Amino acid sequence: MTLYKSLALVFFCVLSFFSCKQKEGEKSIETPKRPNIVFLLSDDQTSIATGCYGNSQVVTPNMDNLAKDGVMFTNHYNTTAICMASRATIMTGMYEYKTGCNFMHGPLKPEKFKKSYPVILREAGYYTGFAGKFGFAVSNGESWKEDTNDVLPIDNFDVWGGGPGQTYYKTSKNPTIAQYAKEYPHSSRAYGAWAHDFIKSAKASGKPFCMSISYKAPHLPFTPDKYFDYVYKDKTYKKPANYGAESATHLSPQAKSGRQYNAYNFWRETEDTYQEAIKGYNQLIHGVDYSLGMIRKSLEELGVDDNTIIIFTSDNGYSCGAHNFGGKVLPYEEASKSPLIIYDPRLPKNKRGVKLNNVTANIDMAPTILSYVGIDVPKNMDGENLIPLMSNAKEFKRESIALTNMWGNDEIQALTVVTKDWKYIYWQYANKSMQPTEELFNIGKDRLELNNCVNKPEYKEQLETMRKLYDEKYNHLVSNGLEIHDYKKYAVLFNRKANAEEKKPFLTGDYQEVLRQKAQEIALKNKNK
Template structure:
């Protein structure tokens, strides 16, 4: 039924009309950073950063103000992006296991290639598929890297030919994109180019070519910066590395220096994006190419006295998203969309753009209708999942446009299970937990019910492997924590993630 509704409501009036009007399938470019937050992009309101090409995508297209990654860590997020499914259906994350081949076979790159698209991938693939590894044979052009990838171009054998001109990997991906565009034009085929940049992920190794961009700069700290702004947050969220890294990574003592390097890494991506956009113009296909720019998760950067990602707070779970479809009536109008969107929506969107039917197994919805009418909605709520890392920090969150509810299930002699409830409309910086506010009790009950609905969906649809079924008990609000048994799968000390 969901599949039929998509065909009737979304696919036919949007994608087919666009295809019929042009007589061509659009080219699709999906660009994804690693650990980039919304404050690092100028078009999201930060005048202290320089991102002219990202801003151009946003200002010519749509800036999505409420975009979330349903799991804020690279392996799980990337599996979700490719497949359009929540983590508990991909079965893929650190500490859990690799993706199954039958899951990968319904990913957007596989389906687009079957539909006649030239497909290309470069950068950090982020996971492996059982029996298939990195799946390089499922792409026409391959520039991917195993594991966490890196910043030294020559160390990635699939990108080594770019090393002399672009020794830092970020710009090499721009050159790769240019070559893919030329090859697609040569073959007269529509293409889907997917690039996953290493930047701005640690280790902190920005391209020295851009050392002068932020040299000596000072930056305004967010209003929720520092430990005092996190005193109201759960004890569970303070047990993981995200809390310690506020000091370890020197946000407390050298904020300007740390952020200058972070923004420099982002600036390198922006230059690479510009290389790709320039080639589209040069080849005369810019007016039939959709560009999607985003990140696999956000980054906390000192807000509330935390660092890194993973946790459900806005700075980690939200990410920039800009989509420019030059064929859309909304193009060039500098529009912002406040609809709730998630990384589960990328695969359906890309397939919809290409005129390819969306598999029924996908949890996401196409964002194509939002490109025509940015005031529409496609979700009433989304789940945010953390099933990775130290046990106390693992949790389930339910999001709506205005509210966020998290149930922290873990308890021991020092902490008890607790709840967090934030009004994101009036308190976007999450400075007041309303879970114990009598005036918010009605909303609390509503959000608990929505949370329970997300957990029930998990119970009904989770894979039977890689230890995902245990969370249907762990995250259940009605079961006392003393009755919950947690199974650690593999190594939980993943210091590089």
């Protein structure tokens, strides 16, 4: 009996082993393979500076092809149109008033970065890499400066190709990608080469991967890759219809008080300086476009293109002389909007090449990436998962987002609410010469924002609707954020019912005062030398 029992036990174990193997095999067939993620971020690229967004003067064949193969979002906003705050928002899915991260304010706390999409994906078994301009500090200190490696989360990635501060266009000046300098002296193409090596190592790891690249281009100084000089040679560019100061007469005095209106003189000094600037800007974008092409080619060559999702966007827009503005920061269309293209090779053909005009934002990037890999979106995130929108636009319920500017001189700090067709801006600043100002634009019909509808009787009902939406966004801001650094003051500054006296203790100085202070600091520094 003992022998029979032993044989029976062995037979049972053998059957169990093969049964388990069969079940494991069945599970591997039934369980979808987790997709790879490629997230590409240009710097200061406004949406209209992209061929597929209707600008025939910009040569972006790879971005255009990505849009044909994927989904293009035509109303994509950055909730804070400045690089540090926007990049922290992109990674965490939270508005700036919850991240607490921006110039003049402070760094992103490490515990908040732990809830960013790269960290969450790595914990979920993804092979992660970052290259380029990281753009914000992760620190328990108070300083926001991101110009040293000490405040960069290098150890949170399997492969690091990033750099502190603004990084450099010259590849050799960026230590983490300097090995590509001989063949690719300009960083935009060098990041394409870095991507190939990362994808290769990720494939060897046997893990799904998440690769994030943040280009310096087309940020100032406009130093394009000479390799592409032929692309825009002898070309002359038309100015946009809302170019120059004459198109800004209807805008608030607050908006025209800061450096965005009073500096960046190369956009308006002469025709030659404008042409030189726009050519450099467009050529830098072409370099990013070329790098995108390199990356798509690498994915194909390494056999992972059929399971790799590509997301391309930018951290904010750029004004390029519209309404006499340079730079970004302001809530107008050129400065706050960027391209967003999502390519998913698994998407049915009838869902590709689609243009969606629903309002999307940088807060949506982290929730969408996490949803693609099957991870529940953390409750702290403010953004939406965009995957259902790409399948059925009717299922996407959100109708508005908030745009904030909490940086720069007091006058230009504002809270804005945007829908698909309307934009309402509340300029909070008041002094002897200015009063809080409202602006209302029908951006569905007036994309250049040439007509301020706020005082037109026929739009009174729409104004009240937008005010109510504004108050909802304001209440969210007050109840869900503002707990760190100096953000509490915005509970007063962005309150439409607060008066000038109530706001006064929270103001730091208007644009002219800031300039005088800087001049005094420079004079004192030179005197002490």
